[in-house]
Amino acid sequence: MRLNDLDERIVHALAADARRSYADIGSEVGLSAPAVKRRVDRLRAEGAITGFTVRVDPVALGWETEGFIELYCRRHTSPDAIHRGLARYPEVASASTVTGDADAIAQIFASDMRHFEQVLERIAGEPFVERTKSVLVLSPLLRRYSSGAPG
Template identity: 40%
Template structure:
């Protein structure tokens, strides 16, 4: 009976070509595999197989889009620091914040605040309403908001 070598997860075998493919996909998630193949020296089907393996083993965890603002559209963004009273359950806080559609992103943080959220709304009134809903959460003691004046870049 032949002994089999232990299977090494593909994520541990990512090579320079895989890294380059992922770099190109970060720049353009809709890039055609043929075009990617030209840039890395592989056929489209070889790129497809590599991307499929990277997805299957979790190295690539998903594809997403970011929508830009249409010309003339305004969106007000604020980073809101969230300070909880007592011990605040991460699960409860996540459920509360997920229920507020203006919150684009949130996470727990180190430092004085317990969490921070990126809140985006078309008007100051709607931004203020979203921040009020955060403040009304059971374990939230207070918030500190900083409105974004200029987007420098977004990766």
């Protein structure tokens, strides 16, 4: 499914603040509140909008250390096996298969350096993992959230 310009503007408005009223969004995009609601309902039904959420600063939850772990997996490890293995760790914020030498990369949030090291050791011990390489985030410079194509 490809969003038209109006739907994309509605999605951008919701991504910036999902608590905005349909009337407020409608005044921005030139539609009535009921028309915006109908479009949002359709976008949800078609799977373009998959849900609404809140973004929380990880530090507020006690997750003060952030890093990335590159996973180098044993031969014939499927993306599904990597997903199943990493899904058990609450510290894994995101994970993706990637191009390059590594097979996958996982974004980790931990309470401190020791906690990060423990998570790294546990992930490195997974049966599908051959080796890992990790980097720690010093300062996040830019974060963008799912709001469609840059506008």
